[in-house]
Amino acid sequence: MxxxxxxxxxxxxxxxxxxxxxxxxxxxxxxxxxxxxxxxxxxxxxxxxxxxxxxxxxxxxxxxxxxxxxxxxxxxxxxxxxxxxxxxxxxxxxxxxxxxxxxxxxxxxxxxxxxxxxRRERRNVLCTGEVHFNLSGKEITIQDVPIPLTKSEYEICEFLARNRGQVFSKDKIYESVFGFNGESDSSTIVEHIKNVRAKLAKRQISPVETVWGIGYRWK
The missing domain is CATH 3.40.50.2300 (Response regulator)
Incomplete structure (x- = not known):
C-alpha cells in the first residue's frame, strides 16, 4: 500500500x-x-x-x-x-x-x-521541496511567491513533478503534456524548459535536471 x-x-x-x-x-x-x-x-x-x-x-x-x-x-x-x-x-x-x-x-x-x-491533500496540492503546486489553480509558488509560468510551462513542470525522479525524453514529455495532436513538435520542449529554468533560477531553485542523451527529470 x-x-x-x-x-x-x-x-x-x-x-x-x-x-x-x-x-x-x-x-x-x-x-x-x-x-x-x-x-x-x-x-x-x-x-x-x-x-x-x-x-x-x-x-x-x-x-x-x-x-x-x-x-x-x-x-x-x-x-x-x-x-x-x-x-x-x-x-x-x-x-x-x-x-x-x-x-x-x-x-x-x-x-x-x-x-x-x-492522499487527500495531493488532489489539490503537490509539494516538491520548496516548490508548491496549486493543482486546481494551475500555479506554482515558492515561499508563497507565485512564479509567472505560461500554461505550457506549468503543464510541463506538473508532469515532471508528478513523476519526480523519472527521466523522460522530450518526445515523451511533449506527448504526455500536449498529446499526439499537438500543434507544434517536441523541439519546443527544450525552449519551454529553458524558460522554466530561468524563471525558477530567480528564486534560487533548479529542480529540472538534464540527463544527457536521455532527457529531463524533476529532482
Missing part, C-alpha cells in the same frame, strides 16, 4: 515495526544507523518514522537535515512525552509523535491516518 522508512538504533524495535506494517500491506525499509539516511534517495517514501534518541545523530537533527528533501509525513517514535520535546520536534518539521511503547493497532492507525490525509 505504501513505501515506508523506519529509522531506529534498536534492532528489536525495527523488527517489530517491520512485522506490524508488513502485515498491514506496507513495504518497509529499516535502518539502524541514522547517518546512512543522509545518503539515501528519500523521495520514494510515502512516510518516514524516526526514533528520537539515537547515537551519533538524534531524530530531531536527522529530521532537520532531510525535511527539505522530502514532502512526506515524518513521525517521531519516542519514549519522551514532555511538552518541550513535542514542540522541538514539530519545529524541526515533524508531523506527529508516537510514544513508546506503542501497540500494533495504534501504529497502524496513526500511519494510515497520515497517509489518508496525504
Amino acid at each position: 505504501a513505501n515506508l522508512l523506519a529509522v531506529d538504533d534498536e534492532p528489536a524495535v525495527l523488527a517489530l515495526i517491520n512485522n506490524i506494517l508488513h502485515k498491514a500491506g506496507h513495504t518497509v525499509r529499516t535502518v539502524s544507523e541514522p547517518t546512512q539516511v543522509l545518503n539515501m534517495q528519500l523521495g520514494t517514501y510515502d512516510l518516514i518514522l524516526l526514533d528520537v534518541m539515537m547515537p551519533k545523530m538524534d531524530g530531531f537533527a536527522l529530521c532537520r537535515k532531510i525535511r527539505s528533501q522530502v514532502d512526506c509525513p515524518i513521525l517521531f517514535l519516542t519514549a519522551k512525552a514532555m511538552e518541550n520535546d513535542v514542540v522541538n520536534g514539530l519545529g524541526e518539521g515533524a508531523d506527529d509523535f508516537i510514544i513508546k511503547p506503542f501497540g500494533a493497532g495504534e501504529l497502524r492507525a496513526r500511519i494510515d491516518a497520515h497517509l489518508r490525509r496525504e
Whole structure:
C-alpha cells in the first residue's frame, strides 16, 4: 500500500515495526544507523518514522537535515512525552509523535491516518521541496511567491513533478503534456524548459535536471 522508512538504533524495535506494517500491506525499509539516511534517495517514501534518541545523530537533527528533501509525513517514535520535546520536534518539521511503547493497532492507525490525509491533500496540492503546486489553480509558488509560468510551462513542470525522479525524453514529455495532436513538435520542449529554468533560477531553485542523451527529470 505504501513505501515506508523506519529509522531506529534498536534492532528489536525495527523488527517489530517491520512485522506490524508488513502485515498491514506496507513495504518497509529499516535502518539502524541514522547517518546512512543522509545518503539515501528519500523521495520514494510515502512516510518516514524516526526514533528520537539515537547515537551519533538524534531524530530531531536527522529530521532537520532531510525535511527539505522530502514532502512526506515524518513521525517521531519516542519514549519522551514532555511538552518541550513535542514542540522541538514539530519545529524541526515533524508531523506527529508516537510514544513508546506503542501497540500494533495504534501504529497502524496513526500511519494510515497520515497517509489518508496525504492522499487527500495531493488532489489539490503537490509539494516538491520548496516548490508548491496549486493543482486546481494551475500555479506554482515558492515561499508563497507565485512564479509567472505560461500554461505550457506549468503543464510541463506538473508532469515532471508528478513523476519526480523519472527521466523522460522530450518526445515523451511533449506527448504526455500536449498529446499526439499537438500543434507544434517536441523541439519546443527544450525552449519551454529553458524558460522554466530561468524563471525558477530567480528564486534560487533548479529542480529540472538534464540527463544527457536521455532527457529531463524533476529532482
